[in-house]
Amino acid sequence: MTISAETTGTPAEFELDILRYGLIEVAREMNDALMRSAFSPVCRDILDCTTAIHVHSGDGWETVAQWEGCMQHAFTSPHIVNFAMDDFDVDSMQPGDVIFVNDPWRGTIHQSDVNLLRPVFVDGRVEFILHSTSHLVDLGGPIPGGFSNGTQTAFEEQLKLPPTLLYANDVPVRPLFNFLLENNRVPHLVLGDLRALYGCLVVGERQLRALIDRGGLEKVKAAGRYAIEATEQSMRRGIAAVPDGDYTVEDFLDDDGITDEPIPVRVTVKVRGDSMEIDFSGSGRQPLGNCGTAWCEAVRCIEAVKLMVDPSTPVNSGTLRPIETILPQGSVVCVLPPSSCSNHADIGPRCINAVASALSEAVGDRSIACDTGTALVISLGGIDTRPGHEGTPWGAFALTGGGWGGTWKEDGVSFCVTPIGNCRTSVQEHVEIESPLIVAQHEMVLDTAGAGQYRGGLGSVYTLTAQSDTMVTVTCDRVRTGAPGAAGAGSGAPAFGWYIPDFDLERHSDPLDLRGLEPLFGMFDDDGRPDPNGGEFCKGARYRTGKISGLVLKAGDAFRFIIGGGGGWGDPLLRDLDRLEEDVRNGLCSAEFAAQAYGAVLSGDHIDRSATAERRAELAALREQGRWSVPTAAPLTWTI
Known part of the structure; x- marks a missing residue:
């Protein structure tokens, strides 16, 4: 009809x-x-x-x-x-x-x-x-x-x-x-x-x-x-509102878990009237590892279009009709059998990020920044050895929760899973009843949101300790760099991981205290301090990837992951100072990062408006000279 x-x-x-x-x-x-x-x-x-x-x-x-x-x-x-x-x-x-x-x-x-x-x-x-x-x-x-x-x-x-x-x-x-x-x-x-x-x-x-x-x-x-x-x-009315043209964006997966070479994800979004073509030609070859997909990016990437041009109608086959997708065979978005493609949880968000970025070029001042771009999926299992549970097999999952990108009118959503899933993490009480695990920490982390006129959503820390030896699989990307910002904004924080021997909540409750922790992956400086702006990929870490299998978490030990937030939107030197002051007061942004990324001059929790205006003018002039750029988000007050 x-x-x-x-x-x-x-x-x-x-x-x-x-x-x-x-x-x-x-x-x-x-x-x-x-x-x-x-x-x-x-x-x-x-x-x-x-x-x-x-x-x-x-x-x-x-x-x-x-x-x-x-x-x-x-x-x-x-x-x-x-x-x-x-x-x-x-x-x-x-x-x-x-x-x-x-x-x-x-x-x-x-x-x-x-x-x-x-x-x-x-x-x-x-x-x-x-x-x-x-x-x-x-x-x-x-x-x-x-x-x-x-x-x-x-x-x-x-x-x-x-x-x-x-x-x-x-x-x-x-x-x-x-x-x-x-x-x-x-x-x-x-x-x-x-x-x-x-x-x-x-x-x-x-x-x-x-x-x-x-x-x-x-x-x-x-x-x-x-x-x-x-x-x-x-959907066609929404697409018709996007200016006709070809919009190309390239992003990367960190690696495929076998080699440490970044894998390009290239997309060209072609808009013609009320129809659209999404072309992944130029994306990287079929990877050796398991992070490609067999076919599903043909439709999964359309999530970005739906969110941006027609967010309110129910999803059905009509959502897909106005859009054609081109997937090069033998590429990361269309692997051929018998390639492994069990880790779809990084390439999927990356394709959505790329399409959203391309559409943001098209719509200009109504753009959005990228979300965290990785779900940081944690798979756990083993044989329970707790008294009364001996010999019982068990399995559990966790999704750590990052942040969505800032938009042209509001800050990004904090502490949530990427749009590819739109899921929630396990109910922690259920995890602790049904598994030999204790979720010691799951909360937002300051300075993880990409800086911008509208900042990204914040990421989180997830700390889990085992009561029985546990086999752990970690599926994580955005370790080299965080979610890109839009319209001149900064990137969100990348992801980091640590192993904590002999976990004790009183000693290890501060997520920024690294004493006694072994780095698993991340961008680190010579002293082991997380540093996405000047550090080296996985320097001093146990692994050269965030895609890990066979990690044994010993009873009494813990792991800790920090997942970054979304990219910011717009010039952070234009961020409303009342909003920035509220973020500092609420522990979402440190005074150090507010000064570094937003040009804020603080006295306690309060921003000096006059001094900040002068500092922002200085940073704007340095940016014109190529001597300052918006830093990638990351906490700055680590204890090592």
Whole structure:
């Protein structure tokens, strides 16, 4: 159905509008059921899950409604169902069948993200496909958690399955369940999550059938098409407001975990009327390590466009229609099998950063700065040795939380995960009940936000101590330099990591006190002090990368990570002094960084307005001469 001025406000359209939100409500109830019944913290607490409803349209399937916990799944979902159903004969399916797939080259993001698809029959014909997806806490492979840093092929990773029947007529296919459960470290969590993923589809079918009974099949399908076209037209209006042109940006991944060579991510955004092409030609070759992706940047990068030109409409297949994406085969954004691509959590944010930066060039004074650009995913697992828990296998995840970039009208959001996920970290009380871990510290850190007229959001410190020996995988980028600023602003702080032997909260509570800590990665000076402006990459550190596998955290020891904030927006010498003074008073910006980056002259917590105006004029003149530039954010008051 095409929306036009002639049909606007008619009773038929009003009914379709009610039904399209009814479809969204079905997806929401599926997602609520999934999270309430999931066993692992990945789905239950972190929200690394999504539910969707697809309808057949033309030669393929389109997403009409979804409810995301993890934003990237909302964008990849339309393609996953088409990849899977191209392999599976829909005419041979029966009511109650459920397909399992986790193959990155058949649509999933990486092998840890499993997808369950359930056909909905009406009058003997498949009219809808219901879809649930979540990251599973483990599916075998060399390390717990699935981010197999250091591997070079998919054969070294977790189990990978093409579209395969998991339930037949609502009866579990025992051989497949046995295969999955006998090849991972935490079968109790995996079984619970698989049942939750299946159960939410049963809930969705029941609710969808009730909606069809109320509105009729044809009207519900028409409402789905209406939803897609409404979103498409809203996206096209947003794109049409962007000036036509070609806008090119290049960014980098630090390394691939095998070599220490930076990997370029180059994108050209071409805007023509109400359509757009996103071209990744010129990006780096397929990496040796696991940080490339099989295909999903074709749609995941569109998150940046959605956030900037059409943030309010629901995501469905209409979001994708106005945009074509070009992915060079054999590049970091389109690796070829059997390359490893388990670490998608750095290339994805980097592609979104690049597209957002290119669009910022196009829109000028309505630009935004980059977010932290890395999720700093921590995967943990092992065998519990605590009294009363001896021999119990366990697994957990953590997302540390960085900051989003400043915009043309406001400071960036602090202490949150990158937009690729839009997830939250584990509930710390659950971590400590279910795992031999204690989260000693998780809070914002001063001086991590990129300086600007509107600063970036602040990053955080995450300190965790183990009560049993723990296998740790760290997936981190933005170690060499932080998130770039926009419109003349400074970059956010990069990431740092340390190992803390014999952790004691009283001695080790200050995140800026480095005495007795072993550096794991970061930019350090000769004395071991973090210094992104003049330090050397991983100097004196245990690792030459932020992508680590096989780190053993001994019982009684701890690790600490600091993740940077978002880039700033605009000239920091123009930042409102009342705002800057409030940041200093609230412990978000030190007096030292306020002087260095903002030209502020302080007396206690108060800024001397007259002296600051003179100092800012001096810095502006030095900048004109090329003798001063906005420093990268980083705390300046370390104790070593």
